[in-house]
Amino acid sequence: MSAETNEDACKHPKSNVSGLPDQPCLPRDLAGLNINVRNITTCFNVKTRLNLKKLARTGYNTEHKYFNSEMLTMKLRKPNATAIIWPSGKVICTRTVTEHNARMAARRIARIIQRLDNPNVIFGSYKIVNVFGCCTLPFAIQLVPFAQKYKSNVIYEPELNVGVIYKITELQATLTIFSSGTITVYVKSVEMVKEAIHYIYPLIYPFRKNR
Known part of the structure; x- marks a missing residue:
């Protein structure tokens, strides 16, 4: 799969029967990503x-x-x-x-x-x-355009919090996304930490930037 094809797949995630987006670009891009449970x-x-x-x-x-x-x-x-x-x-x-x-x-x-x-x-x-997990993506994130595109799902108040808060209703998950590429996750089970990262990744990918 070419880089352009991979990016297009991230820009246009499909929906599966569970209501969560498919991630055709994930196996390659997340192969070396550490998703950790901290508490x-x-x-x-x-x-x-x-x-x-x-x-x-x-x-x-x-x-x-x-x-x-x-x-x-x-x-x-x-x-x-x-x-x-x-x-x-x-x-x-x-x-x-x-x-x-x-x-x-x-x-x-x-x-x-x-x-x-x-x-x-x-x-x-x-x-x-409650389960608290985190991971650091291999790229930084442009928070302002991301927050503008998904404004119905996010809370972004840079004067109070440097990160974008994104809520995934289907998983009852709350994510905080930082411009450095770090994402923190609050969910109800250990399995959902990885699911939440897999859900948000194709949405964030088009807003990546070099560190």
């Missing part, structure tokens, strides 16, 4: 009220905080994770980068809480609430 946020509930002061006194790597509400921060080393625990038994866990480690970290946090004199702890209501 997975999960939440679960231990189904019992907790005494956070007691947990802070008896647990390891904990920090008892008061902001708008009382909470306890607990850190794990293996897998690397940070949990925020509320008296109601709700727990939010962050800093993991794979779904396997995210679930493992959540279960270990629940087991630690149980062993700290909370025998009624039950691990439940686990779910992934």
